[in-house]
Structures are given as structure tokens and as C-alpha cells.
Amino acid sequence: MLKIMMRVLFICTLFIFYFSIATAGDFPTLDELNPNHPVIIVDIDHTIADVSGWKFLFLDYKEVKQLPDASKYLTLLGQQFQIIYLTARHEYLKERTYKWLEYNSFPKAPVLFWNLADFPFWSEDYKTQRIGELKKQFGRILFGVGDKKTDMKAYLSNNLYSFIFNENVEKRPRVEIVKNWQEIYQKVLSLYGH
Numbered sequence: 425m426l427k428i429m430m431r432v433l434f435i436c437t438l439f440i441f442y443f444s445i446a447t448a449g450d451f452p453t454l455d456e457l458n459p460n461h462p463v464i465i466v467d468i469d470h471t472i473a474d475v476s477g478w479k480f481l482f483l484d485y486k487e488v489k490q491l492p493d494a495s496k497y498l499t500l501l502g503q504q505f506q507i508i509y510l511t512a513r514h515e516y517l518k519e520r521t522y523k524w525l526e527y528n529s530f531p532k533a534p535v536l537f538w539n540l541a542d543f544p545f546w547s548e549d550y551k552t553q554r555i556g557e558l559k560k561q562f563g564r565i566l567f568g569v570g571d572k573k574t575d576m577k578a579y580l581s582n583n584l585y586s587f588i589f590n591e592n593v594e595k596r597p598r599v600e601i602v603k604n605w606q607e608i609y610q611k612v613l614s615l616y617g618h
């Protein structure tokens with residue numbers, strides 16, 4: 425399994441080397457954020473981008489749509505929260521992901537990518553670990569938005585209030601199953617708004 429994964433990653437590297445034409449935008453790093461300001465964690469695939477990570481690899485980033493009004497409402501949320509994008513996309517997709525975020529007018533915020541050398545293989549373990557690390561740096565990580573049951577588990581195990589784009593996830597306390605970004609925006613305002 426691991427051997428196959430490594431081969432796939434190697435092929436992906438070649439693919440990106442030949443087809444990526446990128447400049448990383450001026451996205452801030454974690455150290456540029458305010459450690460006392462509230463934070464919202466946001467997944468990318470099937471949460472703000474209407475695509476899976478694997479499909480994104482093989483498409484022109486300009487062809488990949490955002491979920492309806494995702495950038496609009498995330499920009500509004502960005503007025504009250506610091507955003508951190510936490511994705512299971514591999515670092516090989518870094519440049520194209522920045523370009524996609526920029527092209528779709530998403531707020532500029534740190535993007536945390538996965539790599540096999542430093543982090544667990546499974547998405548739930550990876551996200552749980554990274555949010556745990558972030559909590560040492562940021563005292564107020566309040567919300568998480570994602571689409572997978574594993575996102576929800578990673579958020580809940582770190583005591584985040586969760587918004588999940590997935591009707592197959594069973595309802596439980598501190599979890600909202602959502603269909604669009606307007607719902608998230610309104611619920612966050614009702615829980616936290618000023």
C-alpha cells in the first residue's frame with residue numbers, strides 16, 4: 425500500500441513539475457496571525473472547492489468551481505475571525521491551491537498542507553494532530569468547517585464547533601449539517617456575533 429502511494433506521489437511530483445506555472449501568492453504564515461484572536465478552521469475539498477483533491481490534481485485550476493458563495497461568506501467571516509485553511513491536500517498541490525484561492529477571491533490566510541514525512545497517513549489523525557498543535561499557538565480556535573466524518577471527528581476531539589457539508593453524517597451536539605455557506609455564516613453570527 426505504502427509503495428503504491430509513494431509511486432503515485434512520485435508521478436504527481438513529475439506532473440506538477442511539468443504543468444504548474446505558479447507563484448505562491450502573498451499568503452500569511454501562522455506566525456503573522458494574532459494568537460489571541462478567534463480562529464475558524466476551514467477544509468478545502470468539497471468544503472470551499474467543488475472538487476476532490478485527486479480531481480484537482482488533473483484539472484486546470486481555473487475550471488474548478490467554488491461552492492456557491494463560499495468566498496463571499498468566508499470573506500465576511502474573515503472580518504471577525506482569523507481563518508486557517510487545513511487541508512489533506514499534499515504539499516505538491518501548494519502552488520496551484522494558492523492560485524485557485526486567489527483566482528476565486530478567497531481571503532488570504534495560512535494554508536496547512538499534508539505530507540507523509542511529517543504527519544500521519546490518515547486524514548482524521550492528521551487533522552486531529554495539527555489542530556492540537558495549533559491550539560498551543562492559538563487560544564481561541566472556535567469553529568471548524570469540513571465535509572468528511574473524519575473532519576468532524578478531528579474538530580470535535582479538539583472541542584471545535586463543527587459545520588459539515590455531508591448529509592450522511594449523523595447529527596450530534598456541536599455539529600451542524602449544512603448545505604451552503606450562508607447557513608454557516610448565519611449560525612456563526614447567532615453563536616458568536618456582535
Ligand SMILES: [Mg+2]
Pocket residue numbers: 467468469470471570571572
Ligand atoms: Mg474535504
